[in-house]
Amino acid sequence: xxxxxxxxxxxxxxxxxxxxxxxxxxxxxxxxxxxxxxxxxxxxxxxxxxxxxxxxxxxxxxxxxxxxxxxxxxxxxxxxxxxxxxxxxxxxxxxxxxxxxxxxxxxxxxxxxxxxxxxxxxxxxxxxxxxxxxxxxxxxxxxxxxxxxxxxxxxxxxxxxxxxxxxxxxxxxxxxxxxxxxxxxxxxxxxxxxxxxxxxxxxxxxxxxxxxxxxxxxxxxxxxxxxxxxxxxxxxxxxxxxxxxxxxxxxxxxxxxxxxxxxxxxxxxxxxxxxxxxxxxxxxxxxxxxxxxxxxxxxxxxxxxxxxxxxxx
Amino acid sequence: xxxxxxxxxxxxxxxxxxxxxxxxxxxxxxxxxxxxxxxxxxxxxxxxxxxxxxxxxxxxxxxxxxxxxxxxxxxxxxxxxxxxxxxxxxxxxxxxxxxxxxxxxxxxxxxxxxxxxxxxxxxxxxxxxxxxxxxxxxxxxxxxxxxxxxxxxxxxxxxxxxxxxxxxxxxxxxxxxxxxxxxxxxxxxxxxxxxxxxxxxxxxxxxxxxxxxxxxxxxxxxxxxxxxxxxxxxxxxxxxxxxxxxxxxxxxxxxxxxxxxxxxxxxxxxxxxxxxxxxxxxxxxxxxxxxxxxxxxxxxxxxxxxxxxxxxxxxxxxxxxxxxxxxxxxxxxxxxxxxxxxxxxxxxxxxx
Numbered sequence: 001x002x003x004x005x006x007x008x009x010x011x012x013x014x015x016x017x018x019x020x021x022x023x024x025x026x027x028x029x030x031x032x033x034x035x036x037x038x039x040x041x042x043x044x045x046x047x048x049x050x051x052x053x054x055x056x057x058x059x060x061x062x063x064x065x066x067x068x069x070x071x072x073x074x075x076x077x078x079x080x081x082x083x084x085x086x087x088x089x090x091x092x093x094x095x096x097x098x099x100x101x102x103x104x105x106x107x108x109x110x111x112x113x114x115x116x117x118x119x120x121x122x123x124x125x126x127x128x129x130x131x132x133x134x135x136x137x138x139x140x141x142x143x144x145x146x147x148x149x150x151x152x153x154x155x156x157x158x159x160x161x162x163x164x165x166x167x168x169x170x171x172x173x174x175x176x177x178x179x180x181x182x183x184x185x186x187x188x189x190x191x192x193x194x195x196x197x198x199x200x201x202x203x204x205x206x207x208x209x210x211x212x213x214x215x216x217x218x219x220x221x222x223x224x225x226x227x228x229x230x231x232x233x234x235x236x237x238x239x240x241x242x243x244x245x246x247x248x249x250x251x252x253x254x255x256x257x258x259x260x261x262x263x264x265x266x267x268x269x270x271x272x273x274x275x276x277x278x279x280x281x282x283x284x285x286x287x288x289x290x291x292x293x294x295x296x297x298x299x300x301x302x303x304x305x306x307x308x309x310x311x312x313x
Numbered sequence: 314x315x316x317x318x319x320x321x322x323x324x325x326x327x328x329x330x331x332x333x334x335x336x337x338x339x340x341x342x343x344x345x346x347x348x349x350x351x352x353x354x355x356x357x358x359x360x361x362x363x364x365x366x367x368x369x370x371x372x373x374x375x376x377x378x379x380x381x382x383x384x385x386x387x388x389x390x391x392x393x394x395x396x397x398x399x400x401x402x403x404x405x406x407x408x409x410x411x412x413x414x415x416x417x418x419x420x421x422x423x424x425x426x427x428x429x430x431x432x433x434x435x436x437x438x439x440x441x442x443x444x445x446x447x448x449x450x451x452x453x454x455x456x457x458x459x460x461x462x463x464x465x466x467x468x469x470x471x472x473x474x475x476x477x478x479x480x481x482x483x484x485x486x487x488x489x490x491x492x493x494x495x496x497x498x499x500x501x502x503x504x505x506x507x508x509x510x511x512x513x514x515x516x517x518x519x520x521x522x523x524x525x526x527x528x529x530x531x532x533x534x535x536x537x538x539x540x541x542x543x544x545x546x547x548x549x550x551x552x553x554x555x556x557x558x559x560x561x562x563x564x565x566x567x568x569x570x571x572x573x574x575x576x577x578x579x580x581x582x583x584x585x586x587x588x589x590x591x592x593x594x595x596x597x598x599x600x601x602x603x604x605x606x607x608x609x610x611x612x613x614x615x616x617x618x619x620x621x622x623x624x625x626x627x628x629x630x631x632x633x634x635x636x637x638x639x640x641x642x643x644x645x646x647x648x649x650x651x652x653x654x655x656x657x658x659x660x661x662x663x664x665x
Contacts, residue, residue, distance in 0.1 A: 040396075040454075080646075090649040093394055097597050098646035105638030106342070112633040113346035229588050236458040243455045278470035285459040285466075292451050301452070 002141050007268075009148035014264025015257060016149070016156040021046070021217040022256040023159040025238035027166045028210030030249050033242055034170070035203035036183035036304035038092040041081050041099030042211035043235025045074040049212025051107035054219040054226040055114065057126040067128065067216050074212020077103055078205040086200045089308035108228060120219075120226040128153045128220045153221035159253075162210075166249040179203055183302035186309040196309050211235060240288060247302060258291070259284050324604040327651040328613075328644075331602075335643035339636050346633075353632045360626030361619045368619075369505035373579060375618020376512035377402075380571030381596025382603055382610040382617075383523050384435075384564045389605040390527055391560035392540040397442055397457030398568040399593025400464035401435035403586075405569025406576045407468045408434035410583045413489030413576070414477065420492045427493050428515075428573050435569015436562040438464060443561035447554040461593065465586055472585050484585040495577045510578030517611070519567065524607040526563070536560055568593065595621075601645050617641065 025042050032039040052073035057066025077099055084090040108118050115121060132150035136143050170176040178199055182189050186196045218234065219226045237259055238252075245251025262284035269280050340350035361371055381398050388395035395401075408430040416426060442460055445451040471477055472486050479485050495511045496502060502509050527533040538546040539556040547553050571592065576583065599617050603609030624637035 084646065084650050088650045094601055094645060094649040097594070097601070098642045098644075098649060100594065101598065101638050101642030101645065103642075105635045105642055108635040109342060109346060109633045109639060112635065113348070116631075232588050233458070233462065240455045240458055243452050276470055276473060278466045278473060282463055282466040282470075285462045289445070289451075289456060289459050289463075292456070293445070293449055 005141050005145050006148070009145040010268055011261070011264060012149045013151060014268050015261040016152045017222060017260075018263040018267075019256050019260030020153075020155040020159045020221065021214045021234050022238045022241060022259055023163065023253060024155075024214030024217055025211045025235055026214075026241045026245075026252040026256050027162055027249060028207035028214065029239050029242040030166060030170070030207075030247060030252055031179070031203040031210070032207035033247055033305065034180050034183045034302055035200045036186060036302055036307065036309070037082075037085055037200055037204050038096065038306045039081060039204060039207050040093060040096035040236070040239065041077065041103070042207065042214075042238065043231065043233070044096075044100040044103030045077045045208045045211040046215035046218075046235045047231040048077060048103040048107050049074045049215030050219040050230045051111060051120065051215075051226045052212070053216030054120045054123060054224075055111070057123055057220060058121055061126050063123075063126050063128045063220060066126065066220060067213065070216030070220075071209040071212040074215070075205050075209040077212075078208025081208065082201045082204040085308065086197050086204065089310060092306055092308075104228075104231075107226070111226065118228050123220065123224045126220075127224055128155055128217075130154065131157055155217045155221050163249050163253045170249060175199075175202075180302070183304055186304050190309075190311065197311070200309075211238075214238065237284075243301075244288065244292065255288075258287065262287055324606075324609070328602060328604070328648060331644045331647035331651060332616075334647050335640045338643045339640045342639055343632075343636060348632050352630065353627060353636065356626055356630050356632065357620075357623040361623040365504065366506050367622070369509045371619035371622045372513050372615070373506055373508050373510065373618075374622040375615045376510070376516050376578060377571040377575040377592060378595055378599050378617050378621075379513075379516040379611055379614030380519065380574055381568050381592050382599030382614045383519060383607060384567035384571065385593075385596045385600035386603065386605040386607065386610050387523055387527070387536075387567060388560055388564040389600060390533075390540050391536040391556055392543065393557060393560055393564070394454060395439070395457070395561070395564045395568070396454055396597065397439065397460055397593070398564070398571075398596045399589060399591070400457070400461035401438045401565040401568035402572040402575075402592045402596075403461075403464040403468050403590075404438050404572070405431035405435040406572030406580075407471055407583055408569070409493075409573035409576050410486055410489060411471070411477070413493035414487050416493075417490065418492065423490065423492045424495055424577065427489075427577060428570055431569040431573035432566035433569070435572065436566040438569070439561035439563075439565020440558060443558040447557060461589065465589060468583060469585055472583060479582065483582075486582045486584075488582050489577065493577055494581065495574070508579045510574075512574040512578040515570075515574065516614075519570070520607045520611045523567070527607065532559065568596065571596070598641055598645050601648055602641075 025046055029039060029042055049070035053066045053070030056069040057063050081095055081099055084095045085092045111118055111120060131154050136146040136150060178194050182194065182196050182199045190196050215231055218230050223230060241255035241259060242252045244255040266280045266283060343350040343353055361367055381402060384398050385395050409427040412427045412430040416423060418426065438460060442453050442456045445456050446453045477486050479487050497509045535551045535556050538551055539553050543553055595617060599614050600610055603613035620637050624634040627634045
């Protein structure tokens, strides 16, 4: 029984490690997708956020400053994406693809100029803090369980707050209502006096801000430095989670937790040699496809998704 | 609209402008980072053009990109965005590798067999995604991303199977039999590059084939119709589902063959991946720079291959090769917004 509780604790712990980057990026994706702008560039913005967070934290020694700057660096690329897609009506997928090349290129370029290496130096004590260190002492099974579960960086707990906040914005504020309406029927919104372009600008910039934070979750909590392999598909997985969660923040959270759990499972199980680690690594992706077939099926994208909106023709 | 388009509106001209702008943006970046842009660009350009060997290498680098570019361009015509080319490339490469290792045949049979295996594997990878879309309505971008990773780990899994794994210390498969390789004769390779191969000729054949399919066949017409307007195509009696499945199959086959050409012309074995190699994503750029036109893709593939090869030289002068990524990203970005100039000109015309 004790060992079951122990492994359960380890699994929850591992899930909480790997989920935050996905949740932050997925909440971002929720914003842009709901407003009708497809943003596949979040993979690239996560990379720039991952780099900026680690670099600023290294120089300032302050993790939270680094974390915030990661979001701001992401937002810069958000402005770029928004100008191209909202103002200039560029193809959203193409612009996103361009950003996926540009952002990692810029990150590595700056890294080489600053550190003469594509890796940033290790963050010794400028990592994000752990919130519940030394809270659960004692030596009973359950206190060990709790200590295990809560032995995580702040982002693992902040993400739940973020989801609640995003849910609140989406469903309880005027901005959220407008955001979703703009993604469904921009022309109707325009006639009602809602500024479609401004709403989309805000949505896209928020989305890349959050994606930047998501990137920083990787380099400032999971790892302790930026490396070229820091962001390998988390942005795409976050996008997948949003589609999976039917474009709702709460749904995306569940999808992210599933991914995080599978990744955690992969890491926890990876140490035994019974099943090939490669096959275990495949689990999150196979599970997603199966779950989609069984439970989700047709996910209804916002009607105006991917379509530029021109005010007058 | 007048038939003879002004030169300023042509894709070629806009692409050229985008390339110039991208190099300028790159230069600004380099200067800010404290590098000498002129020296970096000189190294880049001499690294591509100064010797026949360098040019030959550029062609070798370009060949797989032309295949993947064709794959993505073909999918674009049907309105599908084949972000799954990466995975199709990987399974194609692995299929060709297995046939190359385990089948024993003379080159004239062995090579086509490898290509066939790659095309079938890539097509299968594409069809699965197409099937998920038409049968259960599963978003294809989502499932393609999943299948890219499934292909990634599947390939790694196969590399680790003892019968496939190299006998040496390398984390890779055994070498493909020489009869499956498509290298040029030794004498020619001594003059050109050690990995110069017939791949570029095969690529040209497929450029022509894809061009003919798109422009001259009913199949191509139906695909374009679906790409332009799904509902109108459906109304005209074209089966949209069938068109999507066919497009995914052909697109997947092309990307798979890109994997084969990379393996049989250059790699000779598949290594254990630590990160996605990015051929699929580079192929997307190639397709976009080439305006999704097969002939455009051929040239943009050469351009991209040359930049990729030239970029690898930058490490020699301690300059970051990532500048190539910044340049290509900027090119794609400016191509994405370049239609603005067309609109502006059209408006001007309407006003006058």
